[in-house]
Amino acid sequence: NAGVTQTPKFQVLKTGQSMTLQCAQDMNHNSMYWYRQDPGMGLRLIYYSASEGTTDKGEVPNGYNVSRLNKREFSLRLESAAPSQTSVYFCASSSTGNTEAFFGQGTRLTVV
Amino acid sequence: RKEVEQDPGPFNVPEGATVAFNCTYSNSASQSFFWYRQDCRKEPKLLMSVYSSGNEDGRFTAQLNRASQYISLLIRDSKLSDSATYLCVVKRQAGKSTFGDGTTLTVKP
Numbered sequence: 001n002a003g004v005t006q007t008p009k010f011q012v013l014k015t016g017q018s019m020t021l022q023c024a025q026d027m028n029h030n031s032m033y034w035y036r037q038d039p040g041m042g043l044r045l046i047y048y049s050a051s052e053g054t055t056d057k058g059e060v061p062n063g064y065n066v067s068r069l070n071k072r073e074f075s076l077r078l079e080s081a082a083p084s085q086t087s088v089y090f091c092a093s094s095s096t097g098n099t100e101a102f103f104g105q106g107t108r109l110t111v112v
Numbered sequence: 113r114k115e116v117e118q119d120p121g122p123f124n125v126p127e128g129a130t131v132a133f134n135c136t137y138s139n140s141a142s143q144s145f146f147w148y149r150q151d152c153r154k155e156p157k158l159l160m161s162v163y164s165s166g167n168e169d170g171r172f173t174a175q176l177n178r179a180s181q182y183i184s185l186l187i188r189d190s191k192l193s194d195s196a197t198y199l200c201v202v203k204r205q206a207g208k209s210t211f212g213d214g215t216t217l218t219v220k221p
Contacts, residue, residue, distance in 0.1 A: 040213075041214075042116075042211040042212050042213035045209070088153075090156070100161065101201075102158075104155060105154070105155050
């Protein structure tokens with residue numbers, strides 16, 4: 001029962017460094033998402049992928065890139081990390097249509 | 113105006129109390145609605161979907177009013193274990209889900 005798996009769980013970066021957050025799901029879902037959650041706030045959509053080979057910007061895409069490697073995997077890349085990107089990042093997936101999303105355990109990223 | 117707005121909270125209630133949360137949404141094209149629960153520093157998990165006719169799951173009742181564009185969550189007989197943040201989620205057909213900022217509930221002995 002792996003569901004949605006994110007790596008790493010914790011990361012500290014220096015300003016200007018780059019990194020990729022990995023996400024994989026084993027539920028055969030078509031749609032995958034990346035959200036960020038800042039303290040005391042709800043989740044904001046960074047990017048989503050409705051199906052393999054497609055990606056679209058969400059509410060807060062600046063500073064991020066994504067790659068839908070295959071149906072299972074959806075990665076999020078920070079090319080040049082900034083302190084404003086300190087947040088908790090959640091990956092999620094859902095099947096097509098009006099169904100609920102399932103979340104990974106989150107990546108706690110600190111940029112110093 | 114945010115696409116999904118929730119009661120700001122926080123709600124502090126005694127065990128056994130009944131508490132209700134409201135959520136309004138601005139996009140009339142929204143098609144599906146959910147309540148998620150999020151425990152401190154953990155991932156959100158689905159509490160229940162919200163159907164047009166209203167639905168109940170044990171102590172939890174969800175209602176949808178499409179005309180007024182709001183959904184509600186009622187928790188009866190609150191337990192200490194209900195303490196969490198409750199997130200209202202609205203989804204459009206394209207698959208994009210929009211989350212409210214959440215309402216924090218603390219149930220006290």
